[in-house]
Amino acid sequence: VRAHLGEALELGIPSLSHRSAAYEEIYRDTATALGELLGVPGSFRVFFVGSASEAMERIIQNGVDRTCLHLVGGAFAARFHDTAMALGKEARRLEVAPGRGFDLDRVAVPDDTELLCITQNETSTGVEVPMSDIGRLRATAPPETLIVLDVVSSVPVVDIDFASVDGILFSVQKGLGLPAGLGIMAVNERMLRRAAAVEARGHYTGGLHSFASLRARQERWQNPATPNVLFIWLLGRVCRDMLARGVATLRLETREKAGALYDFFSGTRGFAPFVRDVRIRSRTVVTADCERPAGELIDALAREGLVVAPGYGERRSTQIRVANFPAHTPEDVTRLTGTLARCGGQ
């Protein structure tokens, strides 16, 4: 990102007009590179907004006339649900305790559910919803139910089954390694038709950032409002870098690093993986219970130049959360586990 930012300055990207042909080329190129990286089918459209939080808001505004259902296992899924509640939707909530998975055999999606919102990788707990489970939900949910995934902290590692979803949302400051300041949605034609129907029923769907408005401009690789041209350009570069490295390689390495982290936490006194069920352990957010106060561990790691997060909310002092993104090397993981091994049990 550092080198690309320098290049962006050379090229004058920060002062490029977003109404120029050069910008249209950037939008097209970034959407194409992102599509390749994530396997987005051509039938999906990529929209840029201000943040993942805005993306949640726009998805509810455009995807729901009356009712939606949220699978909630942590703070970020709760935020998605809160957004729908604030927007006056009948937002139902299927909740499990933090660290636990959803019992899909007991999930019956009500017939009138317009939108099913799934936080595919819950950053606050380190629980992942496996893509095969989302396929099962698709198969058993009512045919009119659309499915959207929050993949904020799992792109580009998660291999999304786009046949099972109608939209995804994410931001760029997690696994993609950019600075914060850009939200992204990819939605299919069913979602766009839903948006048209919701708008036809008189709902406010986001003004300039309604799906209809975003779509109309996207046809010409344009945006209704001034976009973050610099970050869109940077994102394209980062996607190309990752494509050059190879998506399969990147995902394999992430899985291996995650394996090393979980093995360490399972096998080291003073630690235990928070998520007991191996099947739903996140590859990108590895959460561990710790005997020593988390703050002390975090400080000890910081002295080695290593940054990990505390547990979320009430688990702040009893857990650490380790980000395992493509930017983190196997050596980073070795240094992390080495440091924790030295100071974890004290």
Next chain:
Amino acid sequence: VRAHLGEALELGIPSLSHRSAAYEEIYRDTATALGELLGVPGSFRVFFVGSASEAMERIIQNGVDRTCLHLVGGAFAARFHDTAMALGKEARRLEVAPGRGFDLDRVAVPDDTELLCITQNETSTGVEVPMSDIGRLRATAPPETLIVLDVVSSVPVVDIDFASVDGILFSVQKGLGLPAGLGIMAVNERMLRRAAAVEARGHYTGGLHSFASLRARQERWQNPATPNVLFIWLLGRVCRDMLARGVATLRLETREKAGALYDFFSGTRGFAPFVRDVRIRSRTVVTADCERPAGELIDALAREGLVVAPGYGERRSTQIRVANFPAHTPEDVTRLTGTLARCGGQ
């Protein structure tokens, strides 16, 4: 901006957590520097959102229960009005032809007007609403009417009379010279009380970006959603640079450059200032009618490395619009007028 971006990379700003104490210091420092630059009273709060378009949306959502009035003299004021219409408000519109000013003696703000929206500097036409006129509106408008100014293309040049307004909105890619990707609002306590009242009446006020939510976090120099940390940091640096240069100097120089541009367009065959009334000519967006097709002039300037915009919409081929921001030097203006003098009349 270039040097500051390099420094940001040195300091690790792009990867700084927005929940860190270091970020809180950045928010506080940027809000303070911006406050000094624009003369924002301590009773106003500075909020960061994704764009000026989002700021318009949030201001209508939080500032209006039922009715607002928009002074519309061009496309950007029309966008503000459209936003209010889309949000289902009874959005009235007092319209004048492009290039003309509002006849304040004939503006009677209806008693039930909750919010008066004024595009203080209309980027599509180069018409400015003088601050003294806004003071007159404040004096004659009903006491319960709040006033907000869109100052997207006039900060930091315009000397805002904060006693006459309850809120301002702008973005950073015009006069402040940053890359696009950050919207800013400054609102006073009256506006926050209005937001609370609107929310109490059951309106959706923006979820995480409602004034109540933004305010609750701002108390601790925090944001409800992940902000664009890098651009907020950059903005602080740019404001400090401008403060070091001196606000009065910067405004005087802008006025002098604007004077030179208007004098040129008045005195050169083939050109005429679009805005006839000297009193309402924008200092930062200088618009001229031209005899030669605007596209030819723009191309001729581009060959000299000079960038100007065509007229807006239907005036695209008959006008040019010259940005006159603090980043433009008197030498830039001389080069521009010199080039236009050579090729303008052909």
